Amino acid sequence: MSESSGSGGIKRGLWIAALLVLGLGGLTLAAPPLTPSSLQPPSSLQPDAQSPVTVITTTPPPPAISLTPQELVARVVPSIVTITSSARFTTTAGTGIVLSPDGVVLTNHHVISGGTEITAVNMSNGLIYDVEVLGYDSGQDLAVLRLVGASDLPTATVGSSQRAARGDPVTAIGNADGEGVPLPAPGTITGFGVTVNTRNSTDGSRNQLKGLIEVNADIRPGDSGGPLVNAAAELIGVSSAGNAIEDRTEVSPAPQSYAIPIDTALPIVDQILSGRSSETVRVGPTPVLGVAVKDHVGSPPGAEVVAVSFDSPAEVTRVAKGDVITGFGGAHITSTSDLNIAMSMRRPGDTVELIWFDAQGQQRSGSLVLDEGPPR
DSSP: OOOOOOEEEEEOSSSOEEEEESEETTEEOOOOOOOSEEEEOOSSOOTTOOSOOEEEEOOOOOOOOOOOHHHHHHHHGGGEEEEEEEOSSOEEEEEEEEOSTTOEEEEOHHHHTTOSEEEEEETTTOOEEEEEEEEEETTTTEEEEEETTOOSOOOOOBOOGGGOOTTOEEEEEEOGGGOSSOEEEEEEEEEEEEEEEEEOTTTOOEEEEEEEEEEOSOOOTTOTTOEEEOTTSOEEEEEEEEOOOSSOOTTSOOOOEEEEEHHHHHHHHHHHHTTOOOSSOEESSEEEOOEEEEEOOSSSOSEEEEEEOTTOHHHHTTOOTTOEEEEETTEEOOSHHHHHHHHHTOOTTOEEEEEEEOTTSOEEEEEEEOEEEOOO
């Protein structure tokens, strides 16, 4: 694996916008979370599963104790996994947090995005597990996984990000630099409600994350998806981005890293475990049309095709670069956002009617069957 790093400029105010790199040259940046609950999902999670999801809610006492760094690490490390996600030409390293004894894990979406082979190593027993992607919300940069065949795993102690305050000591723990050895990054909370603009250096995609916790801890590539814990080793956030520097000096910029609050992450976890897809949350396997698109400037409005994958449903239906998609499965398409929303409600194997305009301005249509692909 190659090491990656990067960050953008930061403007301070009531809100802060920073350009940060999430997944660099094969490694991603950090994150972790959950609130006071023990999640016990059904053994088989299908979007239409009839089995209820049992959520046992407890209220932990406020963190009156302050653990030593060694005690804190000893409590947290057994409940995390190191994650490796491989695609054709890249390998991404990240971290995940065990939420249930049977291996339900929370991580960042950018850790597993595009991965065709995903594995995890559990820090409590050292076993390597194949990973099933149960669902994800790419806009919130969260994903829920299952470790295939796992049982009796130690789980994270969940706190509440709403109880945290500026100046509280925190520690991020994760697969720093993708080395497979969890390392702590101590710091303090320096802000709440922060907005961060992110760019993934692997595919150039951009995203905006809102409502983040800002900390002055050196969250590193590979820490993504790992836990941010308070002084009592309770999860309060999921590490997602940072500007860590390998060897800091007196003139180095202060570390600024960001975590998704656990109180934001848990409702998404619950939605995925209950099998409810929506416009923003994908549950189950990812459907593939086989095109890259951008908003079309001109008439008609739609999603302009900039690339078509070989032997994909789109290519088989003779969609070509430069065509403008205006209809998908009965939905009127006026932008890439419309197409993404329409795709989010579909499953691999679905048959859909596609409407598009070709380079000569002629309207065309065709029926196609969506393939299954990696999470996007």
